[in-house]
Amino acid sequence: MRxxxxxxxxxxxxxxxxxxxxxxGIASLKARQYYAHPRxxxxxxxxxxxxxxxxxxxxxxIQRLQQNRVALWDVAHQCERVGSLDSNIKSGSxxxxxxxxxxxxxxxxxxxxxxxxxxxxxxxxxxxxxLPEKFQSLSQYTLPSTSPxxxxxxxxxxxxxxxxxxxxxxxxxx
Numbered sequence: 001m002r003x004x005x006x007x008x009x010x011x012x013x014x015x016x017x018x019x020x021x022x023x024x025g026i027a028s029l030k031a032r033q034y035y036a037h038p039r040x041x042x043x044x045x046x047x048x049x050x051x052x053x054x055x056x057x058x059x060x061x062i063q064r065l066q067q068n069r070v071a072l073w074d075v076a077h078q079c080e081r082v083g084s085l086d087s088n089i090k091s092g093s094x095x096x097x098x099x100x101x102x103x104x105x106x107x108x109x110x111x112x113x114x115x116x117x118x119x120x121x122x123x124x125x126x127x128x129x130x131l132p133e134k135f136q137s138l139s140q141y142t143l144p145s146t147s148p149x150x151x152x153x154x155x156x157x158x159x160x161x162x163x164x165x166x167x168x169x170x171x172x173x174x
Contacts, residue, residue, distance in 0.1 A: 006077045007032055010062050011071035015106040016172045017165060023076040023117040025084030033058045034072050039148035041155060045162045069100030071098060076123040085149055087120035096126045103135045110172045112138050113165055
């Protein structure tokens, strides 16, 4: 069992939506990049939604998300787990990120998108009860995991469901 520590949030002051994972996998932790595993569909899906390719250098992919007012982070700042699977996160070992600070520094965030069930569960159990009331009314959507371990849905179905991010941004920008 390894103790793992996440990395910094990707969020500008004008972010409107926040995409939350649970904890970066081994490939991401080694690369110090969100969704670095080559079979994780996150960057492919974001590329389809926002018009850029996974082949762009990582800093440019991050910049494209930020230009579209999308923030990225993980619920867990630190946890213990074997391997990369969310199901292997040791119960009781999760230390969450500072969401009060995030929401204060990016006050326009109006919607949260969870990359899979585990991030939603961790957020509901460990973060939501600690937030001031003004941050508890954010719209929340649990989307299918982009992880290669979650292969029960086709790529096309995942893209269709993840398109809710773009639709929500359109609503928030009015």
